[in-house]
């Protein structure tokens with residue numbers, strides 16, 4: 001099926017369009033911050049000069065907090081796009097110490113790059129889209145606007161005759177094709193300065209990272225032990241008990257076989273039923289370890305199948321062109337399965353959405369419903385289990401479910417690439 005293949009490799013026309021639209025939103029958001037950066041830079045220079053002349057000291061702290069706000073907004077944008085960015089550790093102290101902090105110096109560098117190149121790249125994305133739409137429709141209304149507005153390609157090409165106006169759709173289509181294909185790349189370039197300069201200073205924050213890794217490693221071992229215990233219990237209480245029952249029944253049948261063949265036959269039938277129950281138990285345990293559908297159909301197929309089984313209409317968007325480690329895919333699968341079960345059972349939603357994509361070597365999975373909200377991991381076992389599983393893989397799970405809805409679970413898992 002064509003549409004399914006498109007969903008699977010994320011390069012179908014609809015996936016492209018969606019990623020260009022999304023990319024345009026982020027690029028314009030970035031251009032807005034670029035605009036703020038470009039006006040901030042001269043102000044920073046003036047403050048620095050005044051400070052040098054020993055009159056500007058009171059201006060330093062307010063300028064620094066503005067810089068922090070602005071870079072904080074860029075960090076929020078990068079995280080929203082899906083980049084993983086940790087907050088840098090800042091030096092506290094006198095204004096002098098704060099200005100000399102490498103974090104501040106890197107932020108000023110970002111201000112310069114993002115206020116120029118970042119702004120320009122965002123403007124290019126928007127301009128390609130607007131030029132495309134303008135030029136395609138141009139033959140419809142070129143006669144009705146004043147001569148100064150009779151132009152194509154954003155003013156580069158005067159077009160006052162009908163013959164020229166008819167170039168519009170062709171030029172517009174080219175602009176739209178460039179927009180469609182180029183936006184993800186342009187957005188990637190636009191985020192580079194922020195990714196390089198707004199994270200932790202290289203080498204400075206390793207101790208914090210070590211503490212965090214130690215904690216998540218302990219959690220991973222814990223989660224592993226819990227999982228082993230769960231499997232052991234499931235085998236012991238379920239399949240093993242049933243097999244013991246079968247052995248007892250067969251023993252009884254053997255004793256009866258000479259004396260009362262009819263009764264022996266009945267006992268054997270019960271033994272057969274019990275064997276089938278044991279098999280079913282075994283299958284469900286196996287499935288809870290690593291769902292076979294993941295193995296057979298990949299993450300995209302498995303999530304699509306989950307959505308298709310959901311009682312609430314559910315759209316699926318998947319852009320994961322590579323395979324992730326089995327534990328990561330299984331965790332993503334169980335997170336979506338639990339969320340969709342919750343949607344059907346608790347939310348009262350009329351529709352749901354599942355989205356999975358890769359960003360920065362992380363698998364991002366999102367499940368959204370438009371139901372009544374109020375989901376609470378403390379109120380049950382499902383969500384809490386998912387969150388623990390995700391954290392064990394050094395991932396993050398964020399649940400947002402205000403009363404009245406909507407409910408959104410976002411899971412990010414390092415994919416090891």
Ligand SMILES: Nc1ncnc2c1ncn2[C@@H]1O[C@H](COP(=O)(O)OP(=O)(O)O)[C@@H](O)[C@H]1O
Pocket residue numbers: 338342343346347348369371372373374375376377378379380381382383384407
């Ligand atoms: N999508 C949702 N919409 C509304 N409420 C939810 C949703 N998901 C979960 N909840 C609420 O949060 C509680 C905890 O969910 P969960 O941990 O999955 O436990 P369980 O499903 O076993 O009750 C549920 O009992 C339910 O009240």
Ligand SMILES: [Mg+2]
Pocket residue numbers: 338341342380382383
């Ligand atoms: Mg549940």
